[in-house]
Amino acid sequence: MLGLGLASKLRKAGVVGINARNRRYIMHHNPRSLYELVDDKVLTKRLAMQANIAVPKLYGLIRTVHDARDFQKGIEGINDFVIKPAHGSGGNGIMVIARRKNQLFYKTDGLAIDAEAVRHHIVNVLSGMYSLGGQPDQAIIEYRVHFDPVFNSLSYNGVPDIRVLVYRGVPAMAMLRLPTRQSGGRANLHQGAVGVGIDLKTGVTTLGVYHNRRIAEHPDFDTPLAGCAIPGWDDLLLIAARCYELAPLGYLGVDMVLDARLGPLMLELNARPGLSIQIANGKGLAFRLQAVDAAVANTANAKEKVELSRTLP
Amino acid sequence: MRRRHIQILALILSVVGFGLAYLKFNNLGFPLRPDEKSFIWTAEARVEFEGQRRASTVHLQLPADPGEFINLDEYFIARNYGLNVEKHGRKRVAEWSIRQARGPQRLFYQVELAQAPMAGGESAGVEKPPQAPDKPYYPEALAQVVEGLLNNVRSESSNIFTFVSQLLVRLNNSSSDSDIKSITKGITPGTEEWVQRIRYILAGAKISTRMVRGLPLEEGRVNESLVPWLEVHNGDRWEGFNPLTGEKGYPANFLRWSFNDDPILEVEHGRNVGINFAVSRRPQALTLIAHDSATAMKSSLVSWSLYKLPMNTQYTYRILIMVPLGALVVLFMRTIIGVPTFGTFMPILIAMAFRETGLLWGIGLFLAIVGVGLLFRFYLNHLHLLLVARLSAVLTLVIIMMLAISLLSNELGLIQGFSIALFPVVILTMVIERMSISWDESGAVEAFKQGFGSLAVAVLGYLVMTNDQAQHLMFVFPELLLVVLAIAILFGSYTGYRLNELFRFRDLALEVEKKDAGAGTGE
Structure with a gap:
């Protein structure tokens, strides 16, 4: 009885559950054949560059163990960079080099390793150690994001990113994802990162979610989560909406970062974005998705879709 | 549109499944319980x-x-x-x-x-109703008595069957008057002659009758002879009557041997x-x-029976036919309850491994080997081995551990014939690998959640899959698989909340409550 009462309250709040998400939205709007566009980060990056969407610059792509020996070729004169698997998931296998000096590479935690250790990591990535299913993979070497100082007081050892849920090309809900001590610098909510709801109209943060519970302060710093205005919010929304054009998945998660110098960069796309975003925003998705369904046919381009997103309930 | 489609499909499947099972139960006598x-x-x-x-x-x-x-x-x-x-x-x-x-x-x-x-x-439909007999010509002395008796009985009966009953009661009643007694004079009650005499009189009322001779089936009877019985047709069907009492029906377990007057x-x-x-x-x-009778009756329902398969194939199917039921348990636990598991089939595979080890030993073995295996797996992680090499190493370790457990328990005389099958080894290796992957990807908490979720679902699946009653029903009525299919399809179209989501989104429900309260005070 208690369960039924809760269920009816959730329905009233328009909360979308996993079964409904899978069957109504993912199965319906995300054709399997398009998954490769978002699962392969190299492909996503190429498509984004073609569409003039800013992404972290690709320094080099390493395909074979033989190439791994010469990994430094593409990064001559570059002080800091990131190595990550092309088919990785959940932030695994990402190595961030903050600076180099005297043939040594310093990781973000200050630990120094030599070129041989970096090469070994790349070989591991190639062997498929970090890719789902253990498939042989490629290693991406790319620009290291210097995140905007606006998030300095909110993030623990990692890059906070902005997740926008884009439904049929229309930004439907957004949150800021903050790494915590527990999440180990990763921005995945089920690994212990904090999600903070963002008001779509203003780009100002509201309340947060941590392990599915509502919170008002960052668990590591006790800084309030609400009231932080995200710079360049309109650009972020437009980038999110335009990502639908390069990977036309109807139910799409777009992950972006704010770089201190370069502004918004698109990091990656997700074909199965999670549902905790609803808790972070204190709102169910269902009514917004219905409103999009009703009005999306009248929008011609990404700009109009962003306009539509501002009218959502 | 699609929803209606699914509902109709599920309805058809379950009607066919249940219908066939009901026919087999009702018409062929297949039992619902295994020990009947x-x-x-x-x-x-x-x-x-x-x-x-x-x-x-x-x-x-x-x-x-x-x-x-x-x-x-x-x-x-x-x-x-x-x-x-x-x-x-x-x-x-x-x-x-x-x-x-x-x-x-x-x-x-x-x-x-x-x-x-x-x-x-x-x-009744097959047999033609018999021709009504011609009224016999009774001898002068008898004619009057028979006529009187028939008239008398007719006035006290409403149909053919009550008529026959009444007549038999009178003929057998020793206190009847001597006229009636004269009809059956010199005939021993209960003999074939006796039955024939009754038929002779009933023919006077143009009632179709016949004599059947049958054998009451009673355990341990020897030197029996057939019992003559009277059958009367009321224009619709034959009914038996005890020629001695006029009671309708037959003796218990009465095998009707012959339906004619010719000598046996x-x-x-x-x-x-x-x-x-x-x-x-x-x-x-x-x-x-039931199966033999159905075969003897040439019923088409059993031409697909699993009992026709060779014994060892039957044994395999006894296990296999339960797997869809196990899958249904997993499906229910995942989509309705929301228990996290390693994929869909891992819990079923674990449950099938339990079949070979027994439940308690299975759980113990599972916890011990997966625990040690995980530790070993993390150690291997340090060595940065390639995937295939890592899997082989874990597999080898699992076998070494099982070997050790077998030897140890044998040495201590703990359990006799602790059966190790090939199957559980592979499954345990897969569990270790899956668990360590999800440990890496989603953290220890998630890995343990999925590990114990899988174990719990596997135990539940094992209990369902090894349930005697369920096993019997599925094997005797394999058409119930259609019903399982229907349920799976219905579950597949469920878009409601999972039970654990009620907990996960509880803060959102509170929000609604607050809003409701706010609206209430605002008015």
């Missing part, structure tokens, strides 16, 4: 006579289409005799012949019978001819009886 037993009756007719050094022929009437019993099998035992069985309508006769019968001769006929699942096997046994060129009957029974699982 019934009896197989063996009725035996023994013919004896003295040969006269001449060619001899023995005619013995055999039960044909007995209605309430199903003829499973029959045997004719007679040395040096030629055999020919003929059937004319409901009369079936065995004809044994021999060139020269010398000395005492003994012939046996045995029939194995099972109770027919549907009562009233009398095929005729022997050409034989002396001291005799026949007697014996009955015995043996218990048998109802499933097997």
Whole structure:
């Protein structure tokens, strides 16, 4: 009885559950054949560059163990960079080099390793150690994001990113994802990162979610989560909406970062974005998705879709 | 549109599945419970006579289409005799012949019978209603008495059956007047003659009757003879009447052997001819009886029975046919409850591994080996081994551990014949690998959640898959797989909340509550 009462309250709040998400939205709007566009980060990056969407610059792509020996070729004169698997998931296998000096590479935690250790990591990535299913993979070497100082007081050892849920090309809900001590610098909510709801109209943060519970302060710093205005919010929304054009998945998660110098960069796309975003925003998705369904046919381009997103309930 | 489609599909599947199962249960008598037993009756007719050094022929009437019993099998035992069985309508006769019968001769006929699942096997539609008999010409003295009796009874009865009952009561009542007694004078009650006499009188009222002779099936009866019984047709169906009391019906377990007036046994060129009957029974699982009867009835429902497969194939299917049920458990736990598991099939595989180890040992083994295996896996992680090498190493470790456990328990005499099958080894290795992957990807908490979720679902699946009742139902009524299919399809179209989501999104529900309260005070 208690369960039924809760269920009816959730329905009233328009909360979308996993079964409904899978069957109504993912199965319906995300054709399997398009998954490769978002699962392969190299492909996503190429498509984004073609569409003039800013992404972290690709320094080099390493395909074979033989190439791994010469990994430094593409990064001559570059002080800091990131190595990550092309088919990785959940932030695994990402190595961030903050600076180099005297043939040594310093990781973000200050630990120094030599070129041989970096090469070994790349070989591991190639062997498929970090890719789902253990498939042989490629290693991406790319620009290291210097995140905007606006998030300095909110993030623990990692890059906070902005997740926008884009439904049929229309930004439907957004949150800021903050790494915590527990999440180990990763921005995945089920690994212990904090999600903070963002008001779509203003780009100002509201309340947060941590392990599915509502919170008002960052668990590591006790800084309030609400009231932080995200710079360049309109650009972020437009980038999110335009990502639908390069990977036309109807139910799409777009992950972006704010770089201190370069502004918004698109990091990656997700074909199965999670549902905790609803808790972070204190709102169910269902009514917004219905409103999009009703009005999306009248929008011609990404700009109009962003306009539509501002009218959502 | 799609929703309606799914509902109709599920409805059709379950109607067909349940329908077939019901037909098998109702018409063929397949039992719903695994331990139901019934009896197989063996009725035996023994013919004896003295040969006269001449060619001899023995005619013995055999039960044909007995209605309430199903003829499973029959045997004719007679040395040096030629055999020919003929059937004319409901009369079936065995004809044994021999060139020269010398000395005492003994012939046996045995029939194995099972109770027919549907009562009233009398095929009313098939049999033509008999012609009403002509009114016999009674002798002068008798005519008046019969006439009076019939009129009397007619006034006290409403239909043919009550008429017959009334008449029989009067004929058998010793306190009836001497006129009535004169009708049956000199005839021993209960004999064939007695029944014939009653028929003779009933013919006066133009009532169709016949004499049946039958054998009451009772355990351990020997030296029995057939019991004559009266059957009356009311224009619609035949009904039996006790010729001694007028009660409607038959004795319990009454096997109607013959439906005509011809002698049961005729022997050409034989002396001291005799026949007697014996009955015995043996218990048998109802499933097997039902299956044999259905085969004897040539029912098309059992032409697809799993009992027709070779024994070892049957054994495999006994396990396999439960797997969809296990999958249903996983499906329910995942989409309705929301228990996290390693994929869909891992819990079923674990449950099947439990089949081979037993539940308690299985759980112990699972926890011990997966625990140690995980530790080993993390150590291997440090070595940065390639995937295939890592899997091989873990597999080897699992086998070493099982080996150690077997040797240890053998040494300590803990358990005799602790059975290790190949199957659980592979599954445990896969569990370790999956668990460590999700440990890496989603953290320890998530890995343990999925690990214990899988274990719990596997235990539940094991309990369902090894349930005797469920196993029996699925094996005897494999058409229930269609119902399983229907349920799976319905679950697949469920878009409601999972039970754990009620907990996960509880803060959102609170929000609604607050809003409601706010709106309430605002008014």
